[in-house]
Amino acid sequence: MAAKPTKTVRVGNLLLDPKNTRIPTAQQTDDQRALLHELVAHDKVWELAKSIASIGLFPTERMVVMPHGRKYIVLEGNRRLAAIKLLFTPELAQTSSDVRKYKRLARQMDLTPLTSIDVVVVENRLAAARIIAALHTKPARHSWKPGQKAQFYRDMVETGLTPQEVSEEIGVTEGEVRRSLRSEILYRIAQTFDDLPAAIQTGLNSRQFAFTTLERFLERTAGQEFLGIKPDNTHGIRGFVHPDRFRAVLTKIVTDIITLPGLTRQINTERDMREYAKKAEGDIPATETKGSFTPGSFLGDAEPKPEPATPPKSKRKRRRSTSVIPNDFECTVHEPKVSALFGELKNINVRTQRNSSGVMLRVLLDVALWCFYKSTKQDAAVIAHYDKNRHYRKRNSNWTPSLRQLLSFGIENHIFPGMTADEYKSLKTLLARDANWSATIDVLNEYTHNPQVQPTTQEVHAVWERAQPLLKIILK
Structure with a gap:
């Protein structure tokens, strides 16, 4: 060929x-x-x-x-x-x-x-x-296994999101996220046991490890009692036995998961789990039993600070804005139309009303930028620049340049007071015509004019992030 x-x-x-x-x-x-x-x-x-x-x-x-x-x-x-x-x-x-x-x-x-x-x-x-x-020699990909899903949730939490925010981001229940995270913690603790036999270590780190069987022990009250742990919203799990006792029981459990085929079918009910625990107890070495621990005792992670049950108002965590506009961002211009648009956009929930947020953000940018040029007496220069022969103004005496033109004029002439070189660079990306860019004027226009295009929450936030240096100037 x-x-x-x-x-x-x-x-x-x-x-x-x-x-x-x-x-x-x-x-x-x-x-x-x-x-x-x-x-x-x-x-x-x-x-x-x-x-x-x-x-x-x-x-x-x-x-x-x-x-x-x-x-x-x-x-x-x-x-x-x-x-x-x-x-x-x-x-x-x-x-x-x-x-x-x-x-x-x-x-x-x-x-x-x-x-x-x-x-x-x-x-x-x-x-x-x-x-x-x-x-094409590789087999087709499959959906994530439970262990991979739990690892994904953990990765998201490690970026600073709470389990609730993770659930909102990916469309699953908060309970599912927390259950997966607890199971992942248990699995990760087991991986720290360096005295496991080589075959058990290999099985534990294998993709074929039966993660769902380990989850059963957290789902059943009898399984939690056998391990000596309880669910905890701050730490994931919290132990009410001595760490040595917990270590011995978890070692027995992961060993049986790896070496006993069909174990998952033997622990389907609370009764099954209690019978398993009773039989397994004979293989658990004698250890101290009284004590307590958190996952950090094994993983060495920094201990999270629990939130007080009724925190003082002065220390209460600030709620995240439901709008694309951050809570601490203010509009102080005196132009009534701009103030109204800003207020309306701030009242729109960007997660549930992405289309409205995207369209309204575009309108706010357009109107606020034009009002900025008028207030700084640069409107005539902008119009003259894009309509040198009065072609558009002959048809419509109230004609104004497009949002792309308004932005281009300001960037080319560096007229925004206090804007740094990096902020100009960020703003310039809004003008990109490359299909790879999602936060651009062209995409904003598609939100308004193309019935096939719907913005994601992240895309609306991305536009705000890139336009924020400008908005800080033209809205104050």
């Missing part, structure tokens, strides 16, 4: 495949962000991004693409493309914790080699079939 032609293509000109066989038919769509989120949710894009950040792309594993107008649809290599897009633009991620995660990873590497990559170009899908069949 003749070699297929290769070409160097900018990443911004590569599109995810709407007919990607990895994605179930019901989830297939032309929406690039939706395709990206589907791959991230089910196809280990984060792990691939870490690999790319560490060792780059393998030169022998080129993406296979076909022309699509001036761009190219990736037929083979969608996971790699998703990972690269997220490294360039973390704001494309679906959750705020993922955005922070990809930002941290991107800062650790040089993205320049990924700006343009070599691809194999084919005429159509049929021409790519044989190449894809030869390359």
Whole structure:
């Protein structure tokens, strides 16, 4: 078979495949962000991004693409493309914790080699079939196992989110998050036992470890009593026995999970669990029994400070804003229309009313920026700059430049007082026309004019974050 032609293509000109066989038919769509989120949710894009950040792309594993107008649809290599897009633009991620995660990873590497990559170009899908069949040697990905899901929750919590915030971000119950986190703590404690037999250590660290069986011991009262622990919202779990007793019991449990096939079917009920504990007691070595502990006793983690049951008002934790506008951000301009728009946007819940938030944020930017130019007597200069021949004003004497033009004028002429070079750079990204960027004027316009585009909560927050240096100036 003749070699297929290769070409160097900018990443911004590569599109995810709407007919990607990895994605179930019901989830297939032309929406690039939706395709990206589907791959991230089910196809280990984060792990691939870490690999790319560490060792780059393998030169022998080129993406296979076909022309699509001036761009190219990736037929083979969608996971790699998703990972690269997220490294360039973390704001494309679906959750705020993922955005922070990809930002941290991107800062650790040089993205320049990924700006343009070599691809194999084919005429159509049929021409790519044989190449894809030869390359596609790995089995299809499966949904996360319970242990992987618990690890994911832990990663999110370690970014600073509470279990409640994790549940809100990913659409599961807070109870499920807390249960998974407790099980993950128990599993992680067991991994610290360095005196386990080698075979048990290997089984414990294997992907095949029956994590759900370990969860049973936390779900059953008899299992908690056997371990000597209780659920605790501050620490995850809290022990009411001596740490040596807990260690001995947990060692017995993980050993039986690994060595006794079908154990999970033997502990289905409270009665089953009590019978198991009674039989297992004979194998537990004698230890001190009276005592207490927290997970930090084994993991060495910093002990979290429990919140007081009735904290004084002066020390009460400030609630997160439900709006895209932070609680401490104020609007002090005297223009009635701007004040009204700001107040209305602050009353919109960005999680439940993403479309309204996105559209209203765009309107606030447009109106407030124009009012700023008028108040600083620069409105005539802006109009003259974009309508030198009075073409637009002949049709409409009240014509004003577009939001893109208003922003461009201010950035090009550095007219915003007190704005730093880095803040100008952040603001300039709003003008990007690259499809990789999600927080741009073009995307804001799509929220308003394109019925197929709906913003995510994170995308609305990303626009605010990039526009905030400007808003601090024009709203005060």
